[in-house]
Amino acid sequence: MSRSKTWVDRPSKPRWTPPPGAVDAHVHVFGPEAEFPFSPKAKYHPEDATPEMLFALRDHLGISRNIIVQASCHGTDNAATLNGIARSAGKARGVAVVDPAIGDAEIERLHEGGIRGVRFNFLKRLVDDAPKDKFLDIARRIAPLGWHVVVYFEADILEELEPFLAAIPTTIVVDHLGRPDIAQGPEGRDIARFKRLLDEHPNIWTKVSGAERLSVSGPPFDDFVEVIRPVVERFPDRVLWGTDWPHPNMEHRVPDDGTLVDVIPRIAPTPELQRKLLVDNPMRLYWPEQ
Numbered sequence: 001m002s003r004s005k006t007w008v009d010r011p012s013k014p015r016w017t018p019p020p021g022a023v024d025a026h027v028h029v030f031g032p033e034a035e036f037p038f039s040p041k042a043k044y045h046p047e048d049a050t051p052e053m054l055f056a057l058r059d060h061l062g063i064s065r066n067i068i069v070q071a072s073c074h075g076t077d078n079a080a081t082l083n084g085i086a087r088s089a090g091k092a093r094g095v096a097v098v099d100p101a102i103g104d105a106e107i108e109r110l111h112e113g114g115i116r117g118v119r120f121n122f123l124k125r126l127v128d129d130a131p132k133d134k135f136l137d138i139a140r141r142i143a144p145l146g147w148h149v150v151v152y153f154e155a156d157i158l159e160e161l162e163p164f165l166a167a168i169p170t171t172i173v174v175d176h177l178g179r180p181d182i183a184q185g186p187e188g189r190d191i192a193r194f195k196r197l198l199d200e201h202p203n204i205w206t207k208v209s210g211a212e213r214l215s216v217s218g219p220p221f222d223d224f225v226e227v228i229r230p231v232v233e234r235f236p237d238r239v240l241w242g243t244d245w246p247h248p249n250m251e252h253r254v255p256d257d258g259t260l261v262d263v264i265p266r267i268a269p270t271p272e273l274q275r276k277l278l279v280d281n282p283m284r285l286y287w288p289e290q
């Protein structure tokens with residue numbers, strides 16, 4: 001597999017300035033491969049996207065902190081993610097992907113390394129299997145630590161997944177809004193179903209991320225803004241935002257991260273909504289002690 005590069009080296013400077021303390025709650029690190037090899041089961045083989053590159057981007061965009069989410073290409077070995085957190089001087093925490101057989105001592109080690117959640121990935125193009133019974137076992141074990149669960153799925157399996165989500169005894173954060181079909185518009189079936197899910201389950205949050213993945217019209221992502229702004233306005237205390245740098249699998253439509261930051265004031269149009277989305281909500285989940 002040739003190595004893919006899915007980010008721009010010199011993203012534009014956003015026109016909009018994030019509030020002090022803003023958290024980019026969805027980023028990944030890749031490798032470096034020489035130190036942290038990719039999983040033999042990885043479905044893509046990216047170029048190295050190192051913590052230092054991430055921190056330079058963070059500063060360029062006017063962001064204060066990052067949440068490093070274990071990418072599927074690293075499987076259940078969280079060493080690259082832990083390395084990113086360790087090098088951040090306290091400015092990053094993370095979400096791990098764990099083997100169902102993980103021991104208590106290893107969970108404790110992840111906690112000390114800054115992990116505050118586990119990710120369950122249901123996308124067939126990214127993982128070979130997604131065993132719901134084993135995921136539930138993991139959720140029950142991590143809940144007492146105050147950790148949450150991050151779930152990545154596509155809109156067509158939401159119906160089928162709901163009993164599983166309802167059984168999770170902690171906060172759930174849905175990646176990229178569960179990938180609704182944005183072309184259906186703001187009253188579309190997918191986004192209506194998703195909003196109903198959040199209405200019915202007060203412990204379910206979402207990342208209002210993925211403009212570059214979900215938009216049909218492309219930058220400046222007018223179609224995404226029209227569908228997603230009502231989600232932020234309806235659930236202001238349960239939304240997080242992230243760039244998704246280094247944008248795995250986006251080699252055919254590599255986004256400019258500055259343009260992604262400029263989506264924020266359009267989906268969260270008031271300073272209060274912006275503060276909740278970028279500061280209050282992620283701090284509650286990842287740095288509750290501060």
Ligand SMILES: O=C(O)c1cc(C(=O)O)oc(=O)c1
Binds near residue numbers: 070071073248249
């Ligand atoms: O849609 C994707 O391809 C994607 C992949 C991964 C990953 O490989 O972990 O993470 C994401 O947030 C999105």
